[in-house]
Amino acid sequence: MNKYERMVHRGRQDRPGDRKTHPRLYKLEESGYDGVVRKPEEVIPKTVAALTRAFEWDDKIPIGVFYQNELLSTYQERISQRITNIPALLQQKRSLLTIWVSR
DSSP states (O other): OOHHHHHHHHOBOSSTTOOOOBOOEEETGGGTOOOEEOSGGGHHHHHHHHHHHHTOOSSOEEESOOOEETTSOOHHHHHHHHOTTHHHHHHHHHHHHHHHHHO
């Protein structure tokens, strides 16, 4: 672990010669922050709050869930709704790959 990593993970000293270290990492959930969007009107304020917390990097470094939008489906679900025949397409690609490799 280099000097910078020790400073981030273990804490930093406020004054030279001060032997007591103060932890820099803190959990967002323990500070009362909630980045989960549950209503449509929360999208913009929580996005702004997440970006603000993401740029905190001086004395304290936040860790945890910055932003989570429960109103949106997952990427995989959205793709499978758009492309309904994914298994058939994958099988077709495998067949073409097998033919190409066997040549």
